[in-house]
Amino acid sequence: xxxxxxxxxxxxDGITAPGLRTLISIMKKIGDVVVVAxxxxxxxxxxxxxxxxTLYCTPYKNGQEHDEYSCSGTPADxxxxxxxxxLPRVPDICVSGINHGSNSSINVIYSGTMSAAxxxxxxxxxxxxxxxxxxxxxxxFEPIRNFVExxxxxxxxxxxxxxxxxxxxxxxxxxxxxxxxxxxxxxKANWVEEFDKRTNPMGKDYxxxxxxxxxxxxxxxxxEWALEHGYVSVVPVQFDLTAHHSIQDLNTWNLND
Amino acid sequence: xxxxxxxxxxxxDGITAPGLRTLISIMKKIGDVVVVAxxxxxxxxxxxxxxxxTLYCTPYKNGQEHDEYSCSGTPADxxxxxxxxxLPRVPDICVSGINHGSNSSINVIYSGTMSAAxxxxxxxxxxxxxxxxxxxxxxxFEPIRNFVExxxxxxxxxxxxxxxxxxxxxxxxxxxxxxxxxxxxxxKANWVEEFDKRTNPMGKDYxxxxxxxxxxxxxxxxxEWALEHGYVSVVPVQFDLTAHHSIQDLNTWNLND
Numbered sequence: 001x002x003x004x005x006x007x008x009x010x011x012x013d014g015i016t017a018p019g020l021r022t023l024i025s026i027m028k029k030i031g032d033v034v035v036v037a038x039x040x041x042x043x044x045x046x047x048x049x050x051x052x053x054t055l056y057c058t059p060y061k062n063g064q065e066h067d068e069y070s071c072s073g074t075p076a077d078x079x080x081x082x083x084x085x086x087l088p089r090v091p092d093i094c095v096s097g098i099n100h101g102s103n104s105s106i107n108v109i110y111s112g113t114m115s116a117a118x119x120x121x122x123x124x125x126x127x128x129x130x131x132x133x134x135x136x137x138x139x140x141f142e143p144i145r146n147f148v149e150x151x152x153x154x155x156x157x158x159x160x161x162x163x164x165x166x167x168x169x170x171x172x173x174x175x176x177x178x179x180x181x182x183x184x185x186x187x188k189a190n191w192v193e194e195f196d197k198r199t200n201p202m203g204k205d206y207x208x209x210x211x212x213x214x215x216x217x218x219x220x221x222x223x224e225w226a227l228e229h230g231y232v233s234v235v236p237v238q239f240d241l242t243a244h245h246s247i248q249d250l251n252t253w254n255l256n257d
Numbered sequence: 258x259x260x261x262x263x264x265x266x267x268x269x270d271g272i273t274a275p276g277l278r279t280l281i282s283i284m285k286k287i288g289d290v291v292v293v294a295x296x297x298x299x300x301x302x303x304x305x306x307x308x309x310x311t312l313y314c315t316p317y318k319n320g321q322e323h324d325e326y327s328c329s330g331t332p333a334d335x336x337x338x339x340x341x342x343x344l345p346r347v348p349d350i351c352v353s354g355i356n357h358g359s360n361s362s363i364n365v366i367y368s369g370t371m372s373a374a375x376x377x378x379x380x381x382x383x384x385x386x387x388x389x390x391x392x393x394x395x396x397x398f399e400p401i402r403n404f405v406e407x408x409x410x411x412x413x414x415x416x417x418x419x420x421x422x423x424x425x426x427x428x429x430x431x432x433x434x435x436x437x438x439x440x441x442x443x444x445k446a447n448w449v450e451e452f453d454k455r456t457n458p459m460g461k462d463y464x465x466x467x468x469x470x471x472x473x474x475x476x477x478x479x480x481e482w483a484l485e486h487g488y489v490s491v492v493p494v495q496f497d498l499t500a501h502h503s504i505q506d507l508n509t510w511n512l513n514d
Contacts, residue, residue: 046304046333047366055452055464076303076367080450081464106379108498109304110333122363122447154510161503181512185499190379193337195312207312207338234512236503241365242442246418246493253411255438255491 005031005092005156008082008120012042012075012099012112015060015068019098022141023130026148027095030156034091035060035068036082038075038112043101045112047119048074057081075116083123093156094120097130098148100139104131104169104223105187105215108237114167118239121165126155128166133227143175147232151181160236167235171227179230186235187222189215262288262349262413265339265377269299269332269356269369272317272325276355279398280387283405284352287413291348292317292325293339295332300358302369304376305331314338332373340380350413351377354387355405357396361388361426361480362444362472365494371424375496378422383412385423390484400432404489408438417493424492428484439488444479446472 007027011020015037027033036057056072069086071078079094096116103111113129120127130148132139151168160166167186171178193211200206215224223233264284268277272294284290293314313329326343328335336351353373360368370386377384387405389396408425417423424443428435450468457463472481480490 041309044306044308046302046306046372048303048305049301049367049466051301051466052298054457055466056461057464058461077466080466081452084450085452085454085464106496109375109379109496110306115303118366122366150512154512158510161500161506164500164503166507183504183507183510183512185501185504186497188497193341195338195342197342200311204313204315207314207342209306209308209312209334209337234507235498236500236507237498238500238503239363239366239498240443240445241424241492241494241496241498243418243421243493243495244442246421246495247440247442249418250423250440250491250493253415253440255407255411255440 006089007031007033008087008091008094009033009035010037010075010078010096010116012038012045012116014038014041015070017100018137019100019132019141023095023098026145029149030152034082034087036071036078036086038078039070039072042074042112044110045074045115046110047076047115049076050074055081075112076119079116079119091125094125094127095130095152098141099131100137101135102131102133102169103129103167104227104233105189108167108186114237117165122239126160128152128155128168130168132170132172134172143173143178144170147181151234163240164236164238167237169223169227169233171230173230177230178232182226182231182233184223184226184233184235185221187215187224188217189213189224263346264288264290265344265348265351266290266292267294267332267335267353267373269295269302269373271295271298272327274357275394276357276389276398280352280355283402286406287409291339291344293328293335293343295335296327296329299331299369301367302331302372303367304333304372306333307331312338332369333376336373336376348382351382351384352387352409355398356388357394358392359388359390359426360386360424361484361490362446365424365443371494374422379496383417385409385412385425387425389427389429391429400430400435401427404438408491420497421493421495424494426480426484426490428487430487434487435489436487439483439490441480441483441490441492442478443492444472444481445474446470446481
């Protein structure tokens with residue numbers, strides 16, 4: 001019998017989040033689970049790390065037999081700490097989520113869920129971020145359990161391509177209405193921000209960030225298209241950010257005259 | 258005569274940083290400058306944005322005739338606020354920095370300096386992040402003034418390719434020892450973290466993140482190679498993170514059986 005894989009589980013909504021709890025219960029079917037997750041919500045943290053401050057990481061007891069640790073840092077901190085200080089060996093896979101809310105399209109850039117996956121990827125660990133397109137704390141994760149399990153097992157079986165992590169998003173639908181899983185590209189969409197300007201009791205102006213998501217990308221190979229049409233989207237995400245196709249173009253500039 | 262360009266200047270070391278002051282003085286030679294920068298250092302913030310908290314943005318008076326604003330948020334917040342609430346029109350270019358310390362190679366992922374440039378890029382604004390490989394607060398920015406000006410003028414002249422922002426790093430060298438400017442790819446390097454584990458006065462363990470930068474990429478077309486050999490590195494950075502070359506590969510998985 002093949003050895004059970006060692007699975008690192010983390011997220012950005014914090015160690016008490018129902019999405020994390022669901023992910024843990026799915027991963028326990030597949031392998032040995034260690035959880036290192038933030039002690040508080042860390043949404044929209046992007047790829048922040050804690051360089052000028054201390055980090056606390058303490059066992060989190062909730063009566064389960066697997067290992068759980070609560071960390072004062074960001075999702076990327078959790079992965080770094082898990083790999084260097086907590087895990088007995090390099091894990092076979094790192095899964096992050098299940099996020100309460102979408103991380104499709106440009107949201108991957110702001111996503112704490114994906115920053116944990118990317119951090120694992122940078123360290124050479126196969127990694128997947130899972131997100132459900134439902135922001136509510138009591139979102140229903142039951143319909144997507146089988147899909148999470150299938151994708152994780154396939155990733156362990158086939159190996160994720162080098163230099164790549166997976167960004168998986170689920171539509172908010174009953175299980176029998178989810179049409180299947182599609183490998184996609186990131187849609188070219190963005191947030192059109194608006195700021196709600198208010199005045200505090202001391203008379204000073206402040207702002208709340210609001211905005212609406214605008215997708216002008218009509219491609220049928222995008223994550224947004226897949227989600228809108230009832231599919232689970234899987235986008236391979238890279239962390240070599242070089243726009244290789246632009247190097248030629250930039251070499252026509254007069255930079256050394 | 259061509260209209261003077263409108264230039265948005267920001268950074269991640271905060272509005273008082275000498276690197277920002279240098280960048281402002283260079284940009285005033287080129288166009289009309291508006292500064293919206295964090296009110297405190299925001300290093301290693303990645304692409305964080307402030308979604309669950311308030312933002313303050315107040316005029317910053319330092320006796321200069323150009324406009325400056327100090328913002329309580331992250332570098333990405335500064336760009337969003339500048340574009341929506343402060344600037345009279347969409348700026349012709351956004352420049353971020355000059356960072357006190359390197360943002361070459363994988364550091365681009367953790368960089369607040371680059372997150373401001375990327376945020377501008379997402380909004381369709383040409384953008385450049387500048388970083389000097391010297392972490393000290395009293396770093397000498399004089400040797401790189403002419404290079405910053407050349408690169409910015411070339412970007413305004415030629416236009417930065419769509420979907421791309423520039424990550425520019427400078428070696429810590431006297432001006433006459435800098436050999437020129439090279440367009441590069443991001444080196445495949447990473448941080449090998451170590452955590453310094455300590456015990457606080459209350460007896461509780463905590464960690465400080467430390468680590469060393471390891472570059473195993475021997476390519477002579479990388480930013481690390483350029484910097485080591487006395488060149489300024491210019492890496493075109495994209496924010497479509499899709500690993501397009503991996504889609505084919507993932508389509509061989511059994512995801513829908």
